[in-house]
Amino acid sequence: MSNILNFGPLRRVVVAGGTHGDEMSGVYLVRHWIRDATELRRKTVTAEPFLANPVAVEKGARYIDQDLNRSFEERNLTAPDSENDSYEERRAREINQHYGPRGSASACDFVIDLHNTTANMGSTILIFTPDDHLAMHLSNYLQIHCVDSSSPCRVIVAREMTREPNSLLTIGKHGIALEVGPQPQGVVKADILNRMRALVKCCLDFMDLYNQGAEFPAFEMEAYEVLERVDYPRDDAGHPLAVIHSKLQDKDFLPVKRGDPIFQMLSGQEVVYDGNVTVYPLFINEAAYYEKKVAFILTKRVISAVPAVHVNQE
Amino acid sequence: MSNILNFGPLRRVVVAGGTHGDEMSGVYLVRHWIRDATELRRKTVTAEPFLANPVAVEKGARYIDQDLNRSFEERNLTAPDSENDSYEERRAREINQHYGPRGSASACDFVIDLHNTTANMGSTILIFTPDDHLAMHLSNYLQIHCVDSSSPCRVIVAREMTREPNSLLTIGKHGIALEVGPQPQGVVKADILNRMRALVKCCLDFMDLYNQGAEFPAFEMEAYEVLERVDYPRDDAGHPLAVIHSKLQDKDFLPVKRGDPIFQMLSGQEVVYDGNVTVYPLFINEAAYYEKKVAFILTKRVISAVPAVHVNQE
Numbered sequence: 001m002s003n004i005l006n007f008g009p010l011r012r013v014v015v016a017g018g019t020h021g022d023e024m025s026g027v028y029l030v031r032h033w034i035r036d037a038t039e040l041r042r043k044t045v046t047a048e049p050f051l052a053n054p055v056a057v058e059k060g061a062r063y064i065d066q067d068l069n070r071s072f073e074e075r076n077l078t079a080p081d082s083e084n085d086s087y088e089e090r091r092a093r094e095i096n097q098h099y100g101p102r103g104s105a106s107a108c109d110f111v112i113d114l115h116n117t118t119a120n121m122g123s124t125i126l127i128f129t130p131d132d133h134l135a136m137h138l139s140n141y142l143q144i145h146c147v148d149s150s151s152p153c154r155v156i157v158a159r160e161m162t163r164e165p166n167s168l169l170t171i172g173k174h175g176i177a178l179e180v181g182p183q184p185q186g187v188v189k190a191d192i193l194n195r196m197r198a199l200v201k202c203c204l205d206f207m208d209l210y211n212q213g214a215e216f217p218a219f220e221m222e223a224y225e226v227l228e229r230v231d232y233p234r235d236d237a238g239h240p241l242a243v244i245h246s247k248l249q250d251k252d253f254l255p256v257k258r259g260d261p262i263f264q265m266l267s268g269q270e271v272v273y274d275g276n277v278t279v280y281p282l283f284i285n286e287a288a289y290y291e292k293k294v295a296f297i298l299t300k301r302v303i304s305a306v307p308a309v310h311v312n313q314e
Numbered sequence: 315m316s317n318i319l320n321f322g323p324l325r326r327v328v329v330a331g332g333t334h335g336d337e338m339s340g341v342y343l344v345r346h347w348i349r350d351a352t353e354l355r356r357k358t359v360t361a362e363p364f365l366a367n368p369v370a371v372e373k374g375a376r377y378i379d380q381d382l383n384r385s386f387e388e389r390n391l392t393a394p395d396s397e398n399d400s401y402e403e404r405r406a407r408e409i410n411q412h413y414g415p416r417g418s419a420s421a422c423d424f425v426i427d428l429h430n431t432t433a434n435m436g437s438t439i440l441i442f443t444p445d446d447h448l449a450m451h452l453s454n455y456l457q458i459h460c461v462d463s464s465s466p467c468r469v470i471v472a473r474e475m476t477r478e479p480n481s482l483l484t485i486g487k488h489g490i491a492l493e494v495g496p497q498p499q500g501v502v503k504a505d506i507l508n509r510m511r512a513l514v515k516c517c518l519d520f521m522d523l524y525n526q527g528a529e530f531p532a533f534e535m536e537a538y539e540v541l542e543r544v545d546y547p548r549d550d551a552g553h554p555l556a557v558i559h560s561k562l563q564d565k566d567f568l569p570v571k572r573g574d575p576i577f578q579m580l581s582g583q584e585v586v587y588d589g590n591v592t593v594y595p596l597f598i599n600e601a602a603y604y605e606k607k608v609a610f611i612l613t614k615r616v617i618s619a620v621p622a623v624h625v626n627q628e
Contacts, residue, residue: 028554029580031553031580118500184499184501184601185498185499186432186601186602186604187432187601188599189557189563190558190578194560235349243502243504244502246504246505249503249504266346285501285502287500290374290501291374
């Protein structure tokens, strides 16, 4: 076959939990795997678990000074340590030294970054590098082999994040973030934890097959791409005047068209969507986005062709 | 009739939101009522809305230095201001000066304190003073007149809290806390907000009837009383080794008997309840209780006789 992409084998794989310290499934799983790594071992690879923001985890907070998952900008990673650094700026450099450096030959081969959301996002895979075809094959493998009728695996390609990479998973040669929800911040729910655990185990199964020379044929991938962020209606002081409409709540990934209700004003009226194109809202009512003034994110569905991949055994 | 309790009319009623700054239904409702108090007006009384911990609300945190709703101990309320005060100690004194002082003739007549929980507690009424019979009649009125098939109103009498009163609602002559859930911290969900709004409106309807001389006959009240708090199994570093079992999650107020699963260990085993008496767990998987090392609270059901009440028009 003429069009097969070759990447190297996946020898060094890391699994990060607690990148946001109050997203608890990853925190609990990583702590468990540090005690007992059996589940992370495969014939050709053993994943390395680590807590990305241990100080925020201990505090039960998303972060200490700033969002760690926006702290991996090149400008920060290459800066010298300074007394004025935030905790997360320093921690991002440490992580990059240990598991990167990003873009170098010694960077780890694959990063799996574990996240939770308060939105009803089920099992969502985020890819921050639109040409990471290996991550796309892994996603496709999860969609086929990690089936849960109530929670299909969907893929978001966060194309905009690639302009200036700043997330943890970009320090590896390949990577995905898993967003599993709904789960409140600071809470761990058995069903969400079990789902995330199954996804990680399935990721490692894929990697082991890939390392052993399995060829993964070309396929067409359906994914969601960000169009815009939508804020709540607000009063002059900046306080929201509305909440997510009950008909939109928990409807992540379902189509919204002109006239569909999106907000319920405290004063009683409904606000409807007035766009002309059908959109797919995601991260509906995500707790962490209140401070970012984001009620939900509108996306479109895209189909992209992903070439076959096969390991290059060097 | 011989056994009718008489209390004064309810002239000054306050509705507190944001006592915990990340419990959002009360925050949104109080902000709305400060803009437009129409819903809080009745013929004989108009409730006064206020944000109890506005600094924590702005920060999106439960509290700044310590739990405001444990800061109303007499020792603190009567202490002089000091540079070493926590924010909440000072704020508790301010609130007590404004809406109390507790135990004085000028204390407000009724406090409604609005809370949310991440647990599946539906519409729960907390009474912190076991002889607050007026609060019990109000609860009974809500149970009859504010019906929601998916969310019956249940009452917890927190007898233990009365040894040393330290909660906000104890500054009034009468009071209840409303705990409505499940709702993640830092998130407002339309259904939970609407439910809390209906409950507050129904409270004011009761107060208006009471003020106008309606007699509320004696009744038997079913309530839940705290037996003990149950912590998670932990490792030597103090980190939980288990999560709430999926068969217990969301089962607040339902009976648990010997042999029922309560925890799922990360290592795979189940932990079962080994007590001899049937118990009713509450606040199962409440986010705020992780730091208190409480996985859930075991309660028993009790029935108590509540005498008739009638306003004493002075």
